[in-house]
Amino acid sequence: MATHKFDVAVVGTGPGGYVAAIRCAQLGLSVATVEDDRPGGVCLNWGCIPTKALLRNAEVVTLLGRAAEFGIRLSGFEANYAEAVQRSRKVADRMAKGVEFLFRKNKITLFPGRGTLTAKNVVEVKGATAAETIEARALILATGSEPKSLPGVAIDEKTVISSNGAVRNERAPRSIAVIGAGAVGVEFADVFAAYGVQVTLVEALPRIVPVEDEEVSKELTRAFTRRGIALKTGVKVASVKPGGAGVVVDLEGEKLEVEQVLMAVGRAARIAGLGLEGIGVQLERGFVKVSPRMETSVKGLYAIGDMAGAPLLAHKAMAEGVVAAEAIAGKSPRPVDYGNVPSCTYCRPQIASIGVTEARARENGREVAVGKFPFTASGKAVALGETEGFIKVIADKATGELLGVHIVGPEATEIIHEFAVGRTLEATLEEIIHTIHAHPTLSEAALEATLAALGQAIHI
Amino acid sequence: MAVTKVVMPKLSEAMESGKIIKWLKKEGDRIQGGDILAEIETDKADVEMEAFGAGVLRKILVPAGEPAPIGALIGVIADPGDDIAALLASAPTGAAGAGSDAQKTPLRPEPAPAAPVGAAAAAQQAPRPAGTPPSAPPASVMRPAAVPSALAAAAVTGVTHEPQGGRVKASPLAKKIAAQAGVDLKLIQGTGPGGRIVRRDVEAAGVTVAPTAVAAAVTGPEFEDLPLSQIRAVIARRMPLSKAPVPHFYVTSEVAMDRAWELREQLNTLEGQPKISVNDLVIRACALALLKHPGVNASLQGDAIRVYHRAHIGIAVALDDGLITPVLRDCHAKPLAQIAVEARDLAERARNRKLRAQELSGATFSISNLGMFDVAEFSAIINPPEGAILAVGSVRRVPVVDDSGLGVGRRMAITISCDHRVMDGAMGARFLQDVKRLLEEPLRLLV
Numbered sequence A: 001m002a003t004h005k006f007d008v009a010v011v012g013t014g015p016g017g018y019v020a021a022i023r024c025a026q027l028g029l030s031v032a033t034v035e036d037d038r039p040g041g042v043c044l045n046w047g048c049i050p051t052k053a054l055l056r057n058a059e060v061v062t063l064l065g066r067a068a069e070f071g072i073r074l075s076g077f078e079a080n081y082a083e084a085v086q087r088s089r090k091v092a093d094r095m096a097k098g099v100e101f102l103f104r105k106n107k108i109t110l111f112p113g114r115g116t117l118t119a120k121n122v123v124e125v126k127g128a129t130a131a132e133t134i135e136a137r138a139l140i141l142a143t144g145s146e147p148k149s150l151p152g153v154a155i156d157e158k159t160v161i162s163s164n165g166a167v168r169n170e171r172a173p174r175s176i177a178v179i180g181a182g183a184v185g186v187e188f189a190d191v192f193a194a195y196g197v198q199v200t201l202v203e204a205l206p207r208i209v210p211v212e213d214e215e216v217s218k219e220l221t222r223a224f225t226r227r228g229i230a231l232k233t234g235v236k237v238a239s240v241k242p243g244g245a246g247v248v249v250d251l252e253g254e255k256l257e258v259e260q261v262l263m264a265v266g267r268a269a270r271i272a273g274l275g276l277e278g279i280g281v282q283l284e285r286g287f288v289k290v291s292p293r294m295e296t297s298v299k300g301l302y303a304i305g306d307m308a309g310a311p312l313l314a315h316k317a318m319a320e321g322v323v324a325a326e327a328i329a330g331k332s333p334r335p336v337d338y339g340n341v342p343s344c345t346y347c348r349p350q351i352a353s354i355g356v357t358e359a360r361a362r363e364n365g366r367e368v369a370v371g372k373f374p375f376t377a378s379g380k381a382v383a384l385g386e387t388e389g390f391i392k393v394i395a396d397k398a399t400g401e402l403l404g405v406h407i408v409g410p411e412a413t414e415i416i417h418e419f420a421v422g423r424t425l426e427a428t429l430e431e432i433i434h435t436i437h438a439h440p441t442l443s444e445a446a447l448e449a450t451l452a453a454l455g456q457a458i459h460i
Numbered sequence B: 001m002a003v004t005k006v007v008m009p010k011l012s013e014a015m016e017s018g019k020i021i022k023w024l025k026k027e028g029d030r031i032q033g034g035d036i037l038a039e040i041e042t043d044k045a046d047v048e049m050e051a052f053g054a055g056v057l058r059k060i061l062v063p064a065g066e067p068a069p070i071g072a073l074i075g076v077i078a079d080p081g082d083d084i085a086a087l088l089a090s091a092p093t094g095a096a097g098a099g100s101d102a103q104k105t106p107l108r109p110e111p112a113p114a115a116p117v118g119a120a121a122a123a124q125q126a127p128r129p130a131g132t133p134p135s136a137p138p139a140s141v142m143r144p145a146a147v148p149s150a151l152a153a154a155a156v157t158g159v160t161h162e163p164q165g166g167r168v169k170a171s172p173l174a175k176k177i178a179a180q181a182g183v184d185l186k187l188i189q190g191t192g193p194g195g196r197i198v199r200r201d202v203e204a205a206g207v208t209v210a211p212t213a214v215a216a217a218v219t220g221p222e223f224e225d226l227p228l229s230q231i232r233a234v235i236a237r238r239m240p241l242s243k244a245p246v247p248h249f250y251v252t253s254e255v256a257m258d259r260a261w262e263l264r265e266q267l268n269t270l271e272g273q274p275k276i277s278v279n280d281l282v283i284r285a286c287a288l289a290l291l292k293h294p295g296v297n298a299s300l301q302g303d304a305i306r307v308y309h310r311a312h313i314g315i316a317v318a319l320d321d322g323l324i325t326p327v328l329r330d331c332h333a334k335p336l337a338q339i340a341v342e343a344r345d346l347a348e349r350a351r352n353r354k355l356r357a358q359e360l361s362g363a364t365f366s367i368s369n370l371g372m373f374d375v376a377e378f379s380a381i382i383n384p385p386e387g388a389i390l391a392v393g394s395v396r397r398v399p400v401v402d403d404s405g406l407g408v409g410r411r412m413a414i415t416i417s418c419d420h421r422v423m424d425g426a427m428g429a430r431f432l433q434d435v436k437r438l439l440e441e442p443l444r445l446l447v
Helices: A015-026 A041-046 A048-065 A081-105 A163-168 A183-194 A214-226 A314-328 A358-363 A379-384 A412-424 A429-433 A444-453 B085-089 B119-123 B149-156 B172-181 B199-205 B230-243 B258-267 B278-292 B336-351 B425-440
Strands: A002-011 A031-035 A109-112 A114-119 A122-126 A131-141 A145-147 A175-179 A198-203 A230-233 A239-243 A246-251 A254-258 A260-263 A267-269 A301-303 A343-345 A350-355 A368-374 A390-396 A402-409 B004-007 B017-023 B036-041 B046-050 B055-060 B067-069 B073-078 B248-256 B298-301 B304-307 B313-315 B317-319 B322-324 B365-369 B388-402 B405-419
Touching: A002 A015, A002 A109, A002 A114, A002 A314, A015 A031, A015 A041, A015 A081, A015 A131, A015 A314, A031 A122, A031 A131, A041 A048, A041 A081, A041 A163, A048 A081, A048 A163, A048 A183, A081 A109, A081 A163, A114 A131, A131 A314, A145 A163, A163 A183, A163 A260, A175 A183, A175 A246, A175 A254, A183 A198, A183 A214, A183 A343, A198 A254, A214 A230, A214 A350, A214 A358, A214 A390, A214 A402, A246 A260, A301 A314, A343 A412, A350 A412, A358 A368, A358 A390, A358 A402, A368 A444, A379 A444, A390 A444, A402 A412, A402 A444, A412 A429, A412 A444, A429 A444, B036 B073, B055 B199, B073 B085, B172 B199, B230 B322, B248 B258, B248 B425, B258 B278, B258 B405, B258 B425, B278 B313, B278 B336, B278 B365, B278 B388, B278 B425, B313 B336, B317 B336, B388 B425, B405 B425
Parallel strands: A002 A031, A002 A131, A031 A109, A131 A301, A175 A198, A175 A260, A198 A230, B313 B365, B365 B388
Antiparallel strands: A114 A122, A122 A131, A145 A267, A239 A246, A246 A254, A343 A350, A350 A402, A368 A390, A390 A402, B004 B073, B017 B036, B017 B067, B036 B046, B055 B073, B248 B405, B298 B304, B317 B322, B388 B405
């Protein structure tokens, strides 16, 4: 068994791991990466990227269904779900190859196999054919997360599936119960509904997308209901058992008979078998405890991304990867500002938010100014035929500080960054309104919502 | 989960308040015990302040340029999840006022700075959920009340946004909060990118007022009042306290420095050895003589005379705005070369204001050397509680008469100022005699 020496070893090559590896290489460190799947992790291979491909398919299918609105007469069309999944695989493959290319370009060595820590600076990699040992001055753990289930509900990826199964299955079920109406749940509900699957979205909390602003939940509820997605909120799942057409979900009284159940109730840190116990790495609520420099309780051992705690977002992992790399290289990186991480959900209408909700802002004791602008009043949105949703800006009344922004509607996930930059620069409402926004754009709605917070909206 | 209060440390015996020159860490920085947090201007020197606790520097309460009395809370180190709101809310509101009127502020030393704040801090340890912004400061942190009205007015009318002599780099939000809190942005040191003033800087500044502006220089047509530097203020206050109550007497002697000069020149040709100055020879001579004359190495302590058995010698170093006397410890036990190296290091750091706190106190005797200014002789004022100080003049080439007739010799005048309460003239004279003998037979300095 060969022993290889590197400055840094990165275990896991998802968005946190590969970014950390590249940044380390940029800073002149020799880098080894360990990956038991394809480079890119869940995000590129089984999460963010393939689901975005599927959601785009869903969007195209929906648009074709609306062709007559645009004066286009179709004599019927066939939307093949298997081909949609195949397309999403091609997209994922291409992105994973991109990471492999970036590794070569940055002279990063990839060790395929499963990594286990045998000491705080030693990783043993068990590959398909051989075992290797990597010794590094610093280690970055970035093994990500995996889907959770409810107690007593086993995920078999056949009738009870997780997102892992959902992105792989080339056959859409006739009916599905999606349990959990967070980002993963609503995105799959959207895809399946577009392909004609009878979807029931089940959420234990009183509203879907429960971490978003209340008005956003309401808007999405309206949009989903219009599209025939059944919503069951504030209900607990008592049991999920085989029966009927496939599975019977007991919602404490009401029985739901569906072909498949998708468990989307959250994700847990993927740390089993990594050897953390042996070297005394401290955990906190099931995630690895880290410092603002992303160092674990063991010196020289860093952890980033989903395994290091909420929010479980790829872009947060990437930001943490940069912090860890720069800390290892002896720089003093600016810690991740967890209060300023945009959150994006890619269902239709899209949802994007940053900062606090209106309710939270008021709980914090701030006197707030709220501005809201609907896309129905946006010329660009009307021209696109995408008028669902709004932009809502919550500001501190005294200073105009941007406390939170919530967007539901077309390209919400792109529009949000204006506010992210604004918050980073500590811009206030005034700086946004003095920024000329091009006409006609969807971003104009951002300007108008900001004006509305000051009582000066023009177009409403 | 400990919360560490960062308080203004007592860095010298006479210190009553200190001014933050510069924070070397900014809010959010990871701190380990022993990290240098800030540079503090004390009455004597600029010293580096070390961190005691570990964690994240969560809050800077006294920004750069602001004074704070000893023991005042100037920052908080805690883990990111710790709730420090209660601690911040309890921060003394009267931290200001210390700067302009320090000597009247009673000394209230706080307990050691590493005291953890108990249950309140530990209990509220929260995870970091998505979308939660950095916790808002308690209302009490932003307190415009204590700001001089002129400053407040200036801020409101927007004068601070474009001050004379350049633009203040500040975020829009920081400008607004400053205007509302009446904080002058010119007095705030920014911790954002490129020194940009961001919200946290203004909020930190809101805790104390800006007395430095009050003390700013007033220019008049005929004269100019320069504000006292910390050092000058202390000298002004302390020297009369020495000269009046301490009955000084003076004894002067002339030392033939020919052999010492020769020895020094020889020593300085040795390769790999530090350069020796005349003052190094004087320090060594005094150290040896002090051991022999402990009565001179003494201090009046109430109704007792404390006699020291070690020679910790204060070496006066002239600065542009005053002088300071760093202490070279255990001179009696150090060979000449070591004295030379350490004395030079002390003097250099004194001039760069990089002395450590412990180097500023504890002298048992002092030496003031004005030799480099071509001074024949002078006498110095004792620095209490020390019992004596030696004033050293230049080594001058003068005509001398010896057994062989008239010749040219090197002579140096040394004058000891003694506290008559501690010693008498004869004791001072005998000490001086020994110093003279050691310098005139300089090989004794090497053994």
